[in-house]
Amino acid sequence: MTQEDVIRMTNEVFADSFEIPKEKLVPEANIFNDLGLDSLDIVDLVVALQKKFGVVIRSDERVRTIRSLGDIYQFIATINKEMNK
């Protein structure tokens, strides 16, 4: 999976699950302040990312440090690398 795939698929999650316009989906966007997600949405974000990428991140402490869309791109890429080791 390329980094472009990660970005495209993550953006699809935000567009489909949270109805966020594509023009707002930039790496520096804060998922709380800029994209309007709240605590309930984070639960759904985890479920949607697990489904989209076939990963298990529900109990991963690193999820708590995510603030921006770019953080998610990086986190998913890292998880993919760890799974492929």
Added chain:
Amino acid sequence: MSFRKVVITGLGAISPLGNSVGELISGLEGQKSAVECIAEWENYKGMRSMVAAPVRLENEKLIPRHNRRSMGRLSIFATQAAQEAIKDALLSSEDLTSGKLGCIISSTMGSAESIAEAFEIMGPGKDLSLLPSTKFFQCISHSAAMNVAQYLGITGVVMAPCSACASALQSIGLGYDLIRLGRQDLTICGGAEGLHPSVVGSFDILYATSSNYNNTPKNTPRPFDVKRDGLVCGEGSGILVLEEYEHARKRGAKIYAEIIGYNTCGNGDHVSESNRDAIISCIRQSIASSGISAQDIDYINAHATATIQGDKEEAFAIREIFGGDTPVSSLKGYMGHTLGASGAIELIASLIMMQKSRIYPTLNLQEPDKDCQGINHVMKLMDKSINILLKNCFAFGGINATLICKKCLA
């Protein structure tokens, strides 16, 4: 102890006949049936009834995602109906957030569609981690009340006296009590229901649904008719704004009617069979609470769902109390039984009948069954002044509710 006077100042309806009070009334005026064949229910083994009265869900995305995410189908209906009722009553945002306005809306259960989805998601792998965070909020029993209150910013009493097909009328009765006792000045009250095969199936396995008209859906349900064969499920929401009379008068609100009587009771006898004695008791106590006599009532909007047993019991009770003079009609033939919403949608229609001095007849009633005779069935449009009307609702669990409204000549 003196009670405060309670009036109705706003109406909103999402119904199988259309998504506004205007469309509801237009459908009734046109003697239109919203019942249709639901072919995909043939996929359910054992389902006999293939007819229903669905709502055309539209404009749901006008509700912001943050509110909509916790709403199942019935909560969306309730929110849309509440918006219409608030607009009709000309309530301000200050009214909604004052703490003096309550929100009492209930349904048979939380969204059946959402409950089914939840089990489909976690069922196969018994995996709870796949459940969306807001699924529970769509499924809980007070989903409609909670969602409408959250959406509108209501900080007064929020309650949901869920009682299946008496849900809406019990909600209106509770809202009435809260105002007349001085606990609230305003209440947004009513019921909501979402159509789903699991709901229809619950009646179908009891042989309470209509199944002889699957190819001619407009001919069913047939309340009080000799050829009736059961109820047809519908869906939607009816919401009324109730208001303390002086509060309404001071702000120059339009007043549809005054609520003058209400009663609800159990039959203590059977969970699914209507009981004529309990219905008689419920109606008599509601009349007693209103300080009028049975002869003062100009129109009865019956519960009559077109089940063999229920219609017979209600007809007996009406005959016993009112004799054969008071006009009676059921609206189930137009839009099926909207279950938890029926008490509110049909009360709204009855209030418009009062306003127009016109009674809509029982659609599909062609020949009253001998068990249902001896009461004044309205079988064609009747122009008649209605000063006082009575609305009945009966529910699984042996629950009865009756509400009485009087034209308010403020």
